[in-house]
Amino acid sequence: MTLSLGKDLLGLEALSGEQIKLILDTAEPFKEISLRAIKKVPTLRGATIVNLFFEASTRTRVSFEFAEKRLSADAVNVAASGSSVAKGETLVDTARNLEAMKIDMVVIRHGASGAAQFLAERIDSNVINAGDGTHEHPTQGLLDLLTLRDHFGRIEGLKVCIVGDVLHSRVARSNIWGLQKMGAEVAVCGPRSLLPNAIDDFGVTVFRRVEEAIEWADALNILRLQLERMTAGYIPSLREYNRVFGVSRERLERAPRDVLILHPGPMNRGVEIDSDVADGPFSVILDQVTNGVAVRMAVLYMLSGGNPQLAVRSAAGSANA
Amino acid sequence: MPESLLLRGGRVVDPSQRMDVVTDVLIVGDRIEAIGPRLADETKNREGLETMDCAGLVVSPGFVDVHCHLREPGREEVETIATGARAAVAGGFTAVCAMPNTDPVTDNQAAVGFIIRQAQIANAARVYPIGAISLGQRGEALAEFGEMIAAGAVALSDDGKPVASAHMMRTALEYARTFGVPVADHCEEPTLAAGGAMNEGIMSAKLGLRGIPAEAEEIMAIRDILLARRTGGHVHLCHMSTRGSVELIRWGKDRGINVTAEVCPHHISLTEEAVANYNTNAKMNPPLRTADDVAALQEAVKDGTIDLIATDHAPHHYDEKEREFADAPNGIIGLETALAVNITWLVKPGIIDVPLLVERMSCAPARVFNLPGGTLRKGAMADVTVFDPGAEWKVDPSSFRSKGRNTPYAGRTLHGRVHATLVGGRVAFRGGA
Numbered sequence: 001m002t003l004s005l006g007k008d009l010l011g012l013e014a015l016s017g018e019q020i021k022l023i024l025d026t027a028e029p030f031k032e033i034s035l036r037a038i039k040k041v042p043t044l045r046g047a048t049i050v051n052l053f054f055e056a057s058t059r060t061r062v063s064f065e066f067a068e069k070r071l072s073a074d075a076v077n078v079a080a081s082g083s084s085v086a087k088g089e090t091l092v093d094t095a096r097n098l099e100a101m102k103i104d105m106v107v108i109r110h111g112a113s114g115a116a117q118f119l120a121e122r123i124d125s126n127v128i129n130a131g132d133g134t135h136e137h138p139t140q141g142l143l144d145l146l147t148l149r150d151h152f153g154r155i156e157g158l159k160v161c162i163v164g165d166v167l168h169s170r171v172a173r174s175n176i177w178g179l180q181k182m183g184a185e186v187a188v189c190g191p192r193s194l195l196p197n198a199i200d201d202f203g204v205t206v207f208r209r210v211e212e213a214i215e216w217a218d219a220l221n222i223l224r225l226q227l228e229r230m231t232a233g234y235i236p237s238l239r240e241y242n243r244v245f246g247v248s249r250e251r252l253e254r255a256p257r258d259v260l261i262l263h264p265g266p267m268n269r270g271v272e273i274d275s276d277v278a279d280g281p282f283s284v285i286l287d288q289v290t291n292g293v294a295v296r297m298a299v300l301y302m303l304s305g306g307n308p309q310l311a312v313r314s315a316a317g318s319a320n321a
Numbered sequence: 322m323p324e325s326l327l328l329r330g331g332r333v334v335d336p337s338q339r340m341d342v343v344t345d346v347l348i349v350g351d352r353i354e355a356i357g358p359r360l361a362d363e364t365k366n367r368e369g370l371e372t373m374d375c376a377g378l379v380v381s382p383g384f385v386d387v388h389c390h391l392r393e394p395g396r397e398e399v400e401t402i403a404t405g406a407r408a409a410v411a412g413g414f415t416a417v418c419a420m421p422n423t424d425p426v427t428d429n430q431a432a433v434g435f436i437i438r439q440a441q442i443a444n445a446a447r448v449y450p451i452g453a454i455s456l457g458q459r460g461e462a463l464a465e466f467g468e469m470i471a472a473g474a475v476a477l478s479d480d481g482k483p484v485a486s487a488h489m490m491r492t493a494l495e496y497a498r499t500f501g502v503p504v505a506d507h508c509e510e511p512t513l514a515a516g517g518a519m520n521e522g523i524m525s526a527k528l529g530l531r532g533i534p535a536e537a538e539e540i541m542a543i544r545d546i547l548l549a550r551r552t553g554g555h556v557h558l559c560h561m562s563t564r565g566s567v568e569l570i571r572w573g574k575d576r577g578i579n580v581t582a583e584v585c586p587h588h589i590s591l592t593e594e595a596v597a598n599y600n601t602n603a604k605m606n607p608p609l610r611t612a613d614d615v616a617a618l619q620e621a622v623k624d625g626t627i628d629l630i631a632t633d634h635a636p637h638h639y640d641e642k643e644r645e646f647a648d649a650p651n652g653i654i655g656l657e658t659a660l661a662v663n664i665t666w667l668v669k670p671g672i673i674d675v676p677l678l679v680e681r682m683s684c685a686p687a688r689v690f691n692l693p694g695g696t697l698r699k700g701a702m703a704d705v706t707v708f709d710p711g712a713e714w715k716v717d718p719s720s721f722r723s724k725g726r727n728t729p730y731a732g733r734t735l736h737g738r739v740h741a742t743l744v745g746g747r748v749a750f751r752g753g754a
Contacts, residue, residue, distance in 0.1 A: 091645060112645035113529035113646065133647070170529060198525075201522075
């Protein structure tokens with residue numbers, strides 16, 4: 001059985017547990033590069049990568065950019081505003097024009113679900129989905145998995161609850177698939193108006209109250225509540241959301257065990273997560289960010305044809321892994 | 322002596338006269354002259370008689386499509402009345418009804434007259450305009466039903482847009498009674514369906530696409546049925562897509578309410594699975610639903626809860642479909658695949674037989690919309706479809722007469738193909754080898 005990722009990374013739904021484990025394992029040696037004084041290896045020297053961001057993003061874009069630079073790739077950032085996209089160019093034309101410049105990989109962030117797949121089907125370059133609409137955000141899912149594994153030493157059997165706006169969250173979908181494939185028990189908790197109507201068909205436990213979720217879970221992955229959900233009528237107010245679903249220190253203190261806290265960011269402090277939780281002893285939110293670079297290096301490396309078995313040597317500085 | 326044509330030795334299927342027999346059909350001029358087994362002998366010395374060998378083929382009254390979008394005026398680069406009417410005859414349709422969501426909207430007698438004139442020039446399938454319910458399809462003020470019908474409109478609809486106001490729907494049903502025409506509604510509760518791109522369910526949740534719940538259709542279906550009961554008007558429910566809608570229509574019909582309903586070939590053949598991989602050529606409104614809905618709709622075609630099959634032929638430009646799923650327009654073309662889809666998914670599995678297929682594609686649509694056609698009775702207009710129910714063919718969109726290429730059946734092998742289509746005795750389409 002091949003463990004190669006194929007041409008693209010579009011989502012975790014299509015991957016096997018073995019493939020996901022391989023990405024996480026491949027990320028391990030890459031973690032160390034970011035700790036060096038000279039944070040650079042020649043692994044992707046000569047490769048051209050375009051970071052095509054149709055939505056504003058700081059964390060993900062910068063994380064990919066560091067991953068690319070630390071692997072010595074030549075990266076170009078294209079933001080939707082100020083480009084020909086703003087002049088009405090279609091996605092397919094944008095893609096073809098980029099490809100005509102003989103690039104090797106595209107990292108795409110787009111507001112439409114399916115945009116990454118759309119691109120992948122139309123160009124020969126490798127495509128990495130950096131978040132498409134409310135569909136998937138696979139590298140976020142992977143970095144969450146890596147962070148859980150770092151902390152617990154395993155993923156299998158862990159109880160992880162995703163809290164918040166699952167309906168509109170690509171992070172939630174990638175986490176559900178990734179966690180399930182790695183053998184974790186997955187639950188979700190949030191107002192029913194912000195859970196997919198078909199959530200029961202995902203094979204997850206659904207908690208009505210966040211207190212129940214906290215009592216059950218080893219880890220909570222707390223989703224960002226988009227402020228526009230209130231104006232769109234999904235919830236009455238942010239204040240009430242915090243009162244009913246917000247993860248507070250008081251609620252966590254009643255848990256039977258220490259509950260690890262993840263959040264994909266950016267956080268709305270005082271809405272879905274209280275500051276003393278975000279900054280508290282069980283928060284691994286900044287570890288997630290650190291792991292993001294390593295996971296993205298691993299994905300870039302594997303899609304470029306790198307052999308995971310040689311990742312250690314590659315990380316050590318050999319150019320041609 | 323007018324020209325005459327003998328359709329020889331075909332299986333003549335005409336549910337309007339409960340006929341299903343291998344025999345000959347003689348057409349003189351634009352009329353059916355006779356049906357009988359010895360016509361070949363009786364006419365063999367007739368001068369100028371043309372004979373079409375129909376052995377192994379089905380000869381039926383011409384198909385009638387009460388729901389298509391021909392895009393003219395306004396979007397002639399996508400379809401014209403001429404290309405749509407030629408696509409129609411290629412699909413075995415001798416008459417089609419053109420929905421009024423053109424640009425400008427077909428909401429007045431002059432616009433109706435334009436469509437009729439363009440159809441005459443095209444000289445392919447007959448084209449019957451449907452007039453808008455409301456001016457500009459804005460749902461605010463009633464369009465002039467009387468003048469549009471006098472100019473040739475055969476029904477009223479704001480299709481493409483739901484009639485959001487229950488009061489507007491009620492008034493339309495009442496006012497249309499004067500003229501005896503159906504009011505055809507696109508059932509969609511707009512606040513529930515807002516922003517939806519596909520069926521709401523596990524697929525939409527997985528794909529991260531906004532869903533349109535079945536209830537968006539069902540709420541409006543029952544509203545319309547209840548308003549038909551209140552007003553005594555004839556409501557025709559377009560493109561039904563859910564099991565719930567079927568049950569509501571059955572409820573209405575059981576109570577003698579004047580409700581008729583149509584289903585599209587895609588809703589009796591495909592499920593939301595066709596949308597996986599974000600295939601925009603499987604995006605339409607109402608969306609493809611679940612296997613359970615498909616089964617219910619197939620059963621409803623069989624038992625008559627659904628009166629007829631209509632295409633909702635909706636051509637779009639290639640560029641419009643070649644884009645992000647949520648932004649792609651709704652609709653697929655259907656005129657040239659309807660017969661084969663219906664045969665492949667309804668007749669071949671044994672759900673309905675060929676006579677019932679002809680009933681749902683020809684007789685019932687003509688009857689429900691009070692149109693000429695739907696029969697091969699002596700003296701009737703010679704609108705005839707000759708088709709081979711067993712022929713296999715692979716769908717190649719580049720061969721379509723329609724300008725549209727947006728079909729989810731591309732590359733599929735289907736059963737059933739049109740051999741010839743006669744409109745008013747004239748051979749308007751003859752299939753290739």
